[in-house]
Amino acid sequence: MSGVRGLxxxxxxxxxxxxxxxxxxxTLLLNVV
Structure with missing residues (x-):
């Protein structure tokens, strides 16, 4: 179960x-435009 939880x-x-x-x-694209 621990393996599934880790996944x-x-x-x-x-x-x-x-x-x-x-x-x-x-946000970067909005700043450029």
């Missing part, structure tokens, strides 16, 4: 990281 945690962290990266990228 869920890593995928959750990855989703959050992608979301933060997307927000930074969109």
């Amino acid at each position: 869920v945690t890593t995928s959750g962290v990855r989703i959050v990281g992608v979301r933060i990266w997307a927000c930074k990228l969109s």
Whole structure:
């Protein structure tokens, strides 16, 4: 069960990281435009 929990945690962290990266990228594009 611990392995499954670790998998869920890593995928959750990855989703959050992608979301933060997307927000930074969109703000950068807005600043350029």
